Amino acid sequence: MAMTEQRVSYTLDSSLETIDSAEEKATRVATELGFADDEIMQISMAVREGAVNAVLHGNAYAPDKKVTLAFERTGNELVITIRDQGKGMDLGKIPNPLAPENLLKTSGRGIFLMRSFMDVVEIRPSSTGTELKLIKHVHGPTAGGKEASQ
Amino acid sequence: MTMKVGNRQVDGVVIVDCSGRITLGEGSVILRDTVRDLLSKGNKKIVLNLQDVNYIDSSGIGELVSAFTTTKNQGGELKLLNLTKKVNDLLQITKLYTVFDVKDDEASAVKSFK
Numbered sequence: 001m002a003m004t005e006q007r008v009s010y011t012l013d014s015s016l017e018t019i020d021s022a023e024e025k026a027t028r029v030a031t032e033l034g035f036a037d038d039e040i041m042q043i044s045m046a047v048r049e050g051a052v053n054a055v056l057h058g059n060a061y062a063p064d065k066k067v068t069l070a071f072e073r074t075g076n077e078l079v080i081t082i083r084d085q086g087k088g089m090d091l092g093k094i095p096n097p098l099a100p101e102n103l104l105k106t107s108g109r110g111i112f113l114m115r116s117f118m119d120v121v122e123i124r125p126s127s128t129g130t131e132l133k134l135i136k137h138v139h140g141p142t143a144g145g146k147e148a149s150q
Numbered sequence: 151m152t153m154k155v156g157n158r159q160v161d162g163v164v165i166v167d168c169s170g171r172i173t174l175g176e177g178s179v180i181l182r183d184t185v186r187d188l189l190s191k192g193n194k195k196i197v198l199n200l201q202d203v204n205y206i207d208s209s210g211i212g213e214l215v216s217a218f219t220t221t222k223n224q225g226g227e228l229k230l231l232n233l234t235k236k237v238n239d240l241l242q243i244t245k246l247y248t249v250f251d252v253k254d255d256e257a258s259a260v261k262s263f264k
Contacts, residue, residue, distance in 0.1 A: 016175045041236065048207055052174055098245050104219055106212035109244055113208055116243050 009070035014059035014084075022051035022069050026080065029071045033078055033138060042117035043078070043136055049110040050082040050132045058084025058130050073138075077119075080134040088125035153177035153203075155184050163195040163260045164188055165231070169202035172210030181210075185217040185228070194226030195263045199256070201232035206240060218250060227251070231259045 010025065012018040026047035030040040051067065059065035065085040072079045095102050097109045115121045120135035153170040166184060171177050181198075188196055198217070206214070214230070221228035229251040233241065241247040253259035 019174060045207065048173075052207070052209065056174075103245060103249055104215055106216045107208070109208040109211055113240075113243070 006074070007070060007072040009068060012067045012069060014055050014061050014063065014065050014067060016055070018055055018067055019048060019051045022067075022082070023048040025069065025071070030078065030136075033073065035078075035136070035138070039136065039139075043080070043134075046114040046117045046121075046134050047080055047082070049114050050080075050134060053110055053132070054082050054084035054086075054130070057089065058086030060086065076138045078136045078138060080136075082132040082134070083129055085129045088127055088130055089123075091123060091125060153180050155180060157184070157188070160256070160260050163197055163263055164193045165197045165199055165256065165260075167199045167202070171205040172203055172213060173205065173207045174209035178209050178213040181213050181217060185220060189221060189224050189226065194221070194224065196221055196226065196228045197231050197253070197256070197259050198228065199231045200234065200237055203237060204234060206237055211240060211244060211246065214250070215246065227263060229253055229259055229262065231256060 008029070012021065023044050027040060027044045030043040035043065047069075051069070054067045055061065059067060062085075068081070068083045070081045072081070094111055095105070095108045097103070097105065097112045102108060111121070111123070114132075114134060118134045119137050120133070122133040124131040124133075153168060153172055153176065155169075156167045158165050158167070166188070168181070172181055185196065196217075198214070218228050231253045233252060233254075238247075241250065241252070251262070253262065
């Protein structure tokens with residue numbers, strides 16, 4: 001784990017345990033930043049879905065590939081970055097899970113849920129891995145305890 | 151908290167009381183195995199009681215869909231009972247609320263089977 005005052009990052013194995021661990025870390029960070037309970041759930045779930053994608057679809061459980069997870073408080077935002085070391089993904093092939101023909105599919109809802117729960121979701125695939133950035137705006141007056149006074 | 155299930159029969163309907171988390175890994179596998187086991191024994195009227203399920207991820211949602219379609223494909227019916235607010239919200243967001251037959255009391259859930 002590497003840590004600065006406003007940023008914390010982790011390098012994690014490509015395992016199921018990483019998914020649970022990422023979710024727990026997200027819950028802890030969001031709680032410490034003063035997010036409301038429903039927002040904490042949203043952030044935790046978005047991170048869990050991002051970690052699932054990194055471990056399963058990105059690194060495909062490869063023991064030699066790592067997932068990096070970083071939380072950063074920048075201004076009035078919580079910025080979460082999840083990187084894998086997989087082969088990237090084709091953004092054009094992400095299905096719309098709300099389309100009638102996809103409603104009964106058993107997968108394909110992870111990115112949709114992330115987009116439902118976070119203010120910004122950016123996906124940057126490359127041949128050496130995919131970087132996922134999740135952003136949630138900090139609303140509460142006590143969030144982080146470091147609101148700028150202007 | 152891992153997922154736990156317990157089955158009971160009410161007027162020819164199997165109520166599966168689920169508790170914990172239905173997530174990628176153990177939770178999803180337990181649900182899958184439970185429904186498949188019930189179907190293999192000829193139980194085609196199944197109610198998943200989700201009253202004590204406090205968390206479902208996208209894999210868990212997929213497992214619910216799989217349980218629903220597997221049961222339907224074998225000539226049975228699978229309904230959901232007692233959704234928590236979190237699970238209810240997830241099914242609304244994903245439009246699956248329109249797919250599942252969702253009940254909020256056990257007696258009417260049991261009676262609703264033909």
